[in-house]
């Protein structure tokens with residue numbers, strides 16, 4: 001990650017108080033997977049914030065803890081919403097410990113609670129970031145023991161209070177990770193197909209297109225249905241965070257459930273009663289389609305999606321305009337690249353011959369295979385599925401005059 005603009009420090013919170021922090025403007029840092037930053041910036045702008053670039057996978061906005069709750073509820077392409085608590089100079093692990101042990105962790109943590117530490121460390125002399133995490137954990141635990149006579153448990157689970165240490169160039173910033181588990185874990189995936197896409201990545205792929213729920217969305221080779229489900233959530237204007245029952249902010253001292261419930265009620269009131277667009281998900285594997293249906297039911301969007309077991313070339317296509325998304329196997333984890341060549345060729349033929357009037361998208365991590373599609377791509381966006389670099393290829397499948405019509409234009 002390269003440091004590009006605004007710093008991580010933010011204004012910081014000298015003494016944490018839930019009620020005060022709920023409305024007090026601070027800096028928030030919002031992170032995303034590599035490549036998803038433009039889509040995340042669009043989302044932040046749409047929600048009324050002015051994002052400032054921090055790193056190629058992070059934006060800063062001015063916002064309170066209340067804003068953090070709102071962002072956790074609404075953001076589709078983000079991974080974490082972090083709230084910087086304290087920034088200080090730390091040239092080595094001892095200075096890190098000293099800076100952290102002096103902080104009033106008792107304001108934020110319950111002595112009988114549980115916390116975990118994540119890190120982003122780039123410091124000469126600190127070869128293993130786990131060492132920085134350990135010193136951070138020790139400092140917090142020691143302060144808690146001193147002030148409360150008891151310390152909370154700690155470990156690797158991110159299902160309660162999570163702190164993120166960002167430490168580079170002799171400057172350490174300790175943040176409250178208000179998300180806890182990454183936002184990609186929406187909570188609807190109970191069954192996975194082979195090589196599923198992360199939910200945040202699927203959302204980023206859709207948000208990279210002009211589609212916002214007004215026209216057909218077609219997803220052959222749907223696997224466990226991630227793209228179709230994310231599309232249905234967008235088409236319904238349903239906040240993705242509604243599906244999840246646990247966030248980091250729920251474990252801070254003083255948290256009031258009513259604040260979250262109010263945000264959820266407001267979000268639900270803004271949902272569309274019906275999905276305006278046809279959403280179609282198909283897969284050749286009955287097992288994958290079963291998983292897609294089960295996941296869509298869990299996300300409460302099963303009624304918005306038409307499912308079919310079939311070869312991708314038999315996928316029913318509503319009249320254009322619309323978008324069609326493929327996420328074929330790419331040989332990294334599934335299938336043999338050579339055996340996949342004919343599949344990629346057939347995808348190209350299908351797009352060319354059957355999908356006129358659509359925008360076509362193919363997400364793949366295999367560049368040589370993607371060339372077999374045999375169509376000129378209009379855009380190529382690098383996006384990561386976990387640590388795997390992939391590409392979202394965009395094909396404009398217009399024959400005559402170019403008219404994106406009701407698809408509209410994407411703001412980037």
Ligand SMILES: C[S@@+](CC[C@H](N)C(=O)[O-])C[C@H]1O[C@@H](n2cnc3c(N)ncnc32)[C@H](O)[C@@H]1O
Nearest residue numbers: 196197221222223224226284285288311312327
């Ligand atoms: C990489 S997975 C898709 C993962 C999906 N995006 C998700 O999030 O779960 C590729 C899928 O293509 C399906 N598939 C492979 N060949 C197919 C074909 N000829 N027609 C339709 N589906 C096919 C596989 O069954 C598999 O579910």
